[in-house]
Amino acid sequence: MPSISLKGNAMPQSPIRKLVPFAEAAKKNGTKVFHLNIGQPDIKTPQVALDAVKNNAIEVLSYARSEGSEVYREKLAAYYNQHDIAVGANNIIATTGGSEALLFTIGSITDPGDEIIIPEPFYANYNGFSTASGVKVVPVISKIEDNFALPAIEEFEKLITPKTKAILICNPGNPTGYLYSQEEIEKLKQIVLKHDLFLIADEVYREFAYDGEKHNSVMALEGLENHAIMIDSVSKRYSMCGARIGCIVSKNNEFINTAIKFAQARLSPPTYALLASEAALDTPQSYFNEVIEEYQDRRNTLIEELNKIEGVRVANPKGAFYCIAELPVEDAEDFAQWILEKFNDRNETVMVAPAGGFYSTPGEGKNQVRIAYVLNKQDLIRCVEILKNALTAYKQ
Template sequence: MPTISEKGKLIPASPIRKLTPYADLAKAKGIKVFHLNIGQPDIETPEVMLNAVKNIDFKVWAYTPSQGYTSYREKLATYYNNLGYNINASHILVTDGGSEALTIAMLTCFNPGDEVIIPEPFYANYSSFACLADVEVVPILSTIDTGFALPDIGEFERLINTKTKGIVICNPNNPTGYLYSKQELLALKALCLKYDLYLISDEAYREFCYDGNEFISPMHFEGIDEHVILIDTVSKRYSACGARLGCLITKNQGVLEAGLKFAQARLSPPAVAQIAAEAALDTPKSYFEKVVREYTGRRNLLVDGLNKIPGVYCPTPGGAFYVLAQLPIDDADKFCQWILESFSYEDKTVMMAPATGFYSDAMAGKQQVRLAYVLRQEDLTEALKCLEKGLAEYPGRTIC
């Protein structure tokens, strides 16, 4: 019979979605599952965005330009310039989600066999995008002891060789929620200039920064325009994950020209999503202020609740809507399956993402899970009860 490609064998399964069959079986038994495994916000999508979809009146659902509607890119440029990015519409390539933006960036900037350094734990699909582009991910470990701060820049430098062509960061970080400081980003800037590397910055969670912490982008720095590629998406900002619309932004003309050719190969980004996203740029500031207050409360509840459970440790993240917690367990994959398959408390249980999928080393993150605080505080409280009861009963618990 025909065989599967080597790439098909190598591309990793999603740690975020792979336990879905067990959650479905639990639901079939009448058990309520609290989904903390995936970054699907329950915050309502802005009304102005939904109304734009409801009021569409075109007669032909036509192709859009490969780089995206001009009106949308011009309005996007205004949004970014209000954040101090100093760009124009020609610097923006609209994509089918942030995922396509990252894939195009890797296909454009790297040759097969090139290496890209990524601080880990990192968003699991980075490995998938690198696999598609035949790029080698070189991980650099950040640890829970430091709250997942950026490793010392000297550690980055020791990994650089003739194959090293770039660094990828996610800020604020998925899965850790860590918010990189200006000093950390300036150190990366200096490194990229010294070794002539691309710096790809995934900023999907830009709006979600807490405790008065300031968000800093490499786009804010002078003298690095040719090196920086920004990745963004409407998924998290507007609670519009299903729109599947993102963008790639750079002032590097060569990257834009090559990236557009990849965009032309897939024809065009979605029309309806662009109409909605263009309208979403009129979302009032009060919407985001309310969302940040809500996520701050959820974060505090979840982190405090986790740290009260015996044997559990969870640092307080500065952004995004995830935490990475250390649990007193033998194996995160086994535990996350067990709590869905073999446990319930008052007919409820919790779904989490094993952290093993966010590390390159199969043995790393064995006692860690990622939890997304995308549910109401009442549900988070119930989920914490389930987790505490589950840990007490789990056969592979490592402390008494």
Template structure:
């Protein structure tokens, strides 16, 4: 008897969370685990966000509009206009997290079996979203030796078939921290025009760029306004990962209307969290300035310590709060599990995410991990010391 659907069997486990049972067991043994595996910041959620939720006093928590609260959509349009992203609230659909935004976008432009080209390594859940949407992800490989910059545009063109519907990027990138340049985006613009494709961009980390760089949105590109779909979220910007408020932004109203129909099937995004988000947009810029400065310091401390470890290759990320690191180990999956099951320093250990799950091409990322610098500087220093000692003691070390 066939129990599961092909879709159910094809749905991949999350490399970010799949080692969670080993972390739980480590904690049960009395170990403290430093979580470097997941993008859950320890930054406080803005008081403006939380206070608005505390002040909610409606007698009935009713259904909201499927597209999201109009007042929030208008406030979001004002927010984007600050960055020369000229949209109106009609161009914005509120979703239940950025994840739903990506799934809706995939389903709006693709039929089952259609293809989307994605630079790898990419956010691992794109694999799961594609399975849910019946979409095939076609990877083009970015290399750690090149700091994960966009591969040559010719290599993208070679992947285009009659089933290709779009190109999806994450900018700034999760998991690599790479920030795409204006020129790279212009190159993508040309290939999108030439082959009549959509350009999709996950811009959840748009606020977090370093070293004087400026983030460029695909919605700032001219001549492809009807081909661009941007996905966003409040999870990272306001350290409100549990709020589950995302958005799709596009000037292609057919795309917005299709996504709205998907949204009607799930009724509406969560009301209270939308109220928090609307107030959160009014958070003073000083909050974000302090958060960016904090992440910049964490990044510098982590990368400098990683580069002191023999055999470790650690590019300097330019945005977000992740980096992909090459380790001198035989298998990053085994090493990450070993850290939780067989190793500790003074009853403390670290949890990291094996990077093979961030690739679509089999065999890639076997000796790489994604590390999130979401802990305070003192905890980063402690966790990096534990990682360094773990690398020295690991039986599968390769150098």
């Protein structure tokens, strides 16, 4: 039998999706499963985006430009300019989701064996993207007891080698919900300038900042024109995960021209999804105000309820719609599978994402789970009740 590649064998499973077979089996057995494992918002997609697909007069569904239509990129640039990010359409490449944007970025700036420093826990697919590109993730561990704040700059400097090409952050963070301060972003600016590195910021949750806090983009910093790369997406902002439209934004012309070659190799982003994304940019601010208020209420409800469970410790997220909870168990993955496979409370159970898959350091996050608060408040209260009862039963 022909052998599978070393790269293929090294590709990690998604901690977000790996337990899906157990959830499906539970559903077939009549158990209702509340999905806290995946960042799929239940917020309605703006009608203007849906109507753009439904009511268009396209007769030939043709290729889009490899970098996305000029109209879309100009409109997107105008959106960024409203948020103090001075870019033009030529600074933007539309991609098939934020995932492709990350793959194109890593492919454009690294060679096999190069290194990217990432504060962990981090979005699990960073491991997969790096493995696919032959790149080594070098983690800097942030701690739940510090609310996952950025580690000291000295910790980054210790890890920089001739192979280091970039520092990658997610702001606000997935899976932690951590929102980087202006001071932290400035510190990262100084370190990438000092060592001539790229600073990649995954800002797909940039609209979701709570408690009156402000999101600080790397693209708004002066002096980083040749170093800053922003990853963005319509998935979370407009509750359009299925559209699969993301983008790369950078003022580094050499980088953009390189990334376009990757975009040309895959031909183009999906035309209908580009139409929907272009129309979504007309969504009024009132939509975001309501959504942010809703998520903030959900966060408050979830954290309050989790803190009532003895032995559970939870970080308080300031953005996105995730939190990391530390459970009184030795192996959160075993617990997450058990709660689907062998437990239900009045024919209901919950699905969470084991947090070990959001680390690259072996053994870290073993007793943690990521919870996505993408359900309404009453369902979240019920989910925590189920979780509490499950922990009691699991110990026994």
